[in-house]
Amino acid sequence: MKTIEVRSSQREQWIPLTAQVQAAVAEAGLRRGACLVYVPHTTAAVTINENADPDVGHDLLMGLGKIVPRNWPFEHGEGNSDAHLKSSLVGCSVLVPVENGRLQLGTWQGIFFGEFDGPRRRQCWIQFLQGVQEHG
Amino acid sequence: MKTIEVRSSQREQWIPLTAQVQAAVAEAGLRRGACLVYVPHTTAAVTINENADPDVGHDLLMGLGKIVPRNWPFEHGEGNSDAHLKSSLVGCSVLVPVENGRLQLGTWQGIFFGEFDGPRRRQCWIQFLQGVQEHG
Amino acid sequence: MKTIEVRSSQREQWIPLTAQVQAAVAEAGLRRGACLVYVPHTTAAVTINENADPDVGHDLLMGLGKIVPRNWPFEHGEGNSDAHLKSSLVGCSVLVPVENGRLQLGTWQGIFFGEFDGPRRRQCWIQFLQGVQEHG
Numbered sequence: 387m388k389t390i391e392v393r394s395s396q397r398e399q400w401i402p403l404t405a406q407v408q409a410a411v412a413e414a415g416l417r418r419g420a421c422l423v424y425v426p427h428t429t430a431a432v433t434i435n436e437n438a439d440p441d442v443g444h445d446l447l448m449g450l451g452k453i454v455p456r457n458w459p460f461e462h463g464e465g466n467s468d469a470h471l472k473s474s475l476v477g478c479s480v481l482v483p484v485e486n487g488r489l490q491l492g493t494w495q496g497i498f499f500g501e502f503d504g505p506r507r508r509q510c511w512i513q514f515l516q517g518v519q520e521h522g
Numbered sequence: 523m524k525t526i527e528v529r530s531s532q533r534e535q536w537i538p539l540t541a542q543v544q545a546a547v548a549e550a551g552l553r554r555g556a557c558l559v560y561v562p563h564t565t566a567a568v569t570i571n572e573n574a575d576p577d578v579g580h581d582l583l584m585g586l587g588k589i590v591p592r593n594w595p596f597e598h599g600e601g602n603s604d605a606h607l608k609s610s611l612v613g614c615s616v617l618v619p620v621e622n623g624r625l626q627l628g629t630w631q632g633i634f635f636g637e638f639d640g641p642r643r644r645q646c647w648i649q650f651l652q653g654v655q656e657h658g
Numbered sequence: 659m660k661t662i663e664v665r666s667s668q669r670e671q672w673i674p675l676t677a678q679v680q681a682a683v684a685e686a687g688l689r690r691g692a693c694l695v696y697v698p699h700t701t702a703a704v705t706i707n708e709n710a711d712p713d714v715g716h717d718l719l720m721g722l723g724k725i726v727p728r729n730w731p732f733e734h735g736e737g738n739s740d741a742h743l744k745s746s747l748v749g750c751s752v753l754v755p756v757e758n759g760r761l762q763l764g765t766w767q768g769i770f771f772g773e774f775d776g777p778r779r780r781q782c783w784i785q786f787l788q789g790v791q792e793h794g
Contacts, residue, residue, distance in 0.1 A: 387690075387757050416790045418523075420558055420649055422692055424755050426764025428708040433610040436564045445596040445603035446610060453589055453725055460717040467717040474705040474718060478767075479753055481615055483560050483649040485523050490647060492562025495614075511762060513692055513755040514790040518552045518650040554659075556694055556785055569746045572700040581732040581739035582746060589725055617751055619696050619785040621659050626783060628698025631750075654688045654786040 388414065388512040394504030398451070400443045401499040403432070403510060407482070408489050410512045417487050419517030424479045425510055429469035429503035431476035432510065437496030450475075450502075469502035476500055484517070524550065524648040530640030534587070536579045537635040539568070539646060543618070544625050546648045553623050555653030560615045561646055565605035565639035567612035568646065573632030586611075586638075605638035612636055620653070660686065660784040666776030670723070672715040673771040675704070675782060679754070680761050682784045689759050691789035696751045697782055701741035701775035703748035704782065709768030722747075722774075741774035748772055756789070 388410045392401055403423065411421050425432045436442040450472050460467035480497060483490040491497075499510060524546045528537055539559065547557050561568045572578040586608050596603035616633060619626040627633075635646060660682045664673055675695065683693050697704045708714040722744050732739035752769060755762040763769075771782060 387755055387762065414790060419790065420651055422753055422755060424753075424762075426762070426767060428706070428714075428764070428766050434564070434614050435606055435610050439598055441596075441598040442564075442603065442606050445594075445598050446607055448596070449590060449594060449603070449607040452594065454721060458721060458724065460713075460720070462711055462713040462717050467714065467721070470707055470714050471718055471721040474707050474748055476610055477613060477749060478706050481558055481560075481617060481753060483523055483558060483647055485649075490523065490560070490562070490649075492564070494564050495562060511755055513757075513762075515692055516652040516788040516790050518550060518555065518652050556787055570700070570750050571742055571746050575734055577732075577734040578700075578739065578742050581730075581734050582743055584732070585726060585730060585739070585743040588730065612746055613749060617694055617696075617753060619659055619694060619783055621785075626659065626696075626698070626785075628700070630700050631698060652788040654686060654691065654788050 390510040392499050392508040392510055394501035394506055397504050398447050399501045403497045403499050407497055411484055411489055414514045416484050416514040419484050420515045421482050421484050422513040423497055427508055428473055429466050430508055431473045431478055431500040432480050433476050433500055434480050434495050434497055436494050438494055466503045472502045526646040528635050528644040528646055530637035530642055533640050534583050535637040539633045539635050543633055547620055547625055550650045552620050552650040555620050556651045557618050557620050558615060558649040559633055559646055563644055564609055565602050566644055567609045567614055567636040568616050569612050569636055570616050570631050570633055572630050574630055602639045608638045662782040664771050664780040664782055666773035666778055669776050670719050671773040675769045675771050679769055683756055683761055686786045688756050688786040691756050692787045693754050693756050694751060694785040695769055695782060699780055700745055701738050702780055703745045703750055703772040704752050705748050705772055706752050706767050706769055708766050710766055738775045744774045
């Protein structure tokens with residue numbers, strides 16, 4: 387397992403991870419299988435979405451804020467229950483296929499750490515799963 | 523890794539994948555482990571839900587449309603930010619256990635490609651992950 | 659694959675799974691890889707979130723109920739379409755890294771079965787995926 391250090395500078399923010407995850411796959415020597423990108427936090431997440439137009443990331447954060455308003459009558463005393471709920475909606479891991487030692491992402495896809503209660507120092511853990519040799 | 527071609531005929535639509543995924547598992551020769559169904563698009567998704575009553579699929583699309591209205595003031599110029607957000611909420615992959623060469627799905631479960639910005643030609647990528655031999 | 663039996667006592671409820679999943683990993687003998695926790699139901703889910711303050715779990719259920727009201731004009735006749743939609747939003751599986759035979763969870767993280775249409779007897783399936791030996 388490898389660790390990527392992530393540092394957020396705002397309360398809510400996407401932080402690109404694709405290049406670091408690809409480097410970790412190359413370093414681990416995984417040829418065929420999948421790469422698990424795992425966020426060990428409960429007010430953050432990780433997602434795969436458009437890597438081209440940064441307006442998409444803006445729209446995703448704006449939309450999540452409308453789906454889960456911060457001012458709902460939450461009971462948890464830290465004032466970040468919206469971030470906990472966004473974490474469970476978006477999810478704390480993604481799993482990406484690996485072939486020939488490379489992440490298999492779609493043309494427009496990138497991997498993004500989702501900060502929902504920053505700014506903070508965060509981590510991402512990367513695990514490498516063995517694929518099965520196909521017949522033929 | 524295997525590729526399944528998917529063709530949607532509407533803007534929003536569930537397309538059943540279970541039979542094709544099961545066939546891919548059999549062809550790959552995976553006996554024990556898990557099967558990753560991965561969508562390499564940013565305005566589509568994949569989910570596991572009820573395979574019996576098609577009203578459930580209708581209700582899921584209707585509900586997603588209420589959670590993420592298309593007319594929110596998004597900035598991304600393509601008019602499909604709702605689809606990007608639905609993709610991150612539902613997720614672009616599912617991972618299904620495999621035992622004895624067969625997908626292990628619950629009685630009522632099926633695997634569905636979620637089109638949120640069709641109609642389009644799409645793909646699904648299938649990767650096969652090696653399980654661990656259990657003790658005893 | 660191992661099976662954990664789960665019994666819910668309310669319509670909506672989080673049921674802690676962490677200890678049972680860790681025990682299953684130890685019993686399976688997996689040293690490095692990942693553990694798939696899979697829910698074979700379509701009106702339930704599994705998530706990873708805060709394991710310390712139970713108010714967080716309360717807030718998550720309350721928020722999910724606001725995002726997906728039970729009284730939307732659903733067509734599915736069983737009156738549980740809200741539960742089906744929550745299942746697809748939260749997801750029916752989580753994948754947790756394993757190193758040295760132990761689940762790798764963040765300090766505050768726990769694994770929770772999400773019941774959205776109980777009370778019922780439910781199951782969780784646990785599958786163990788082989789990691790790759792790293793270089794060096």
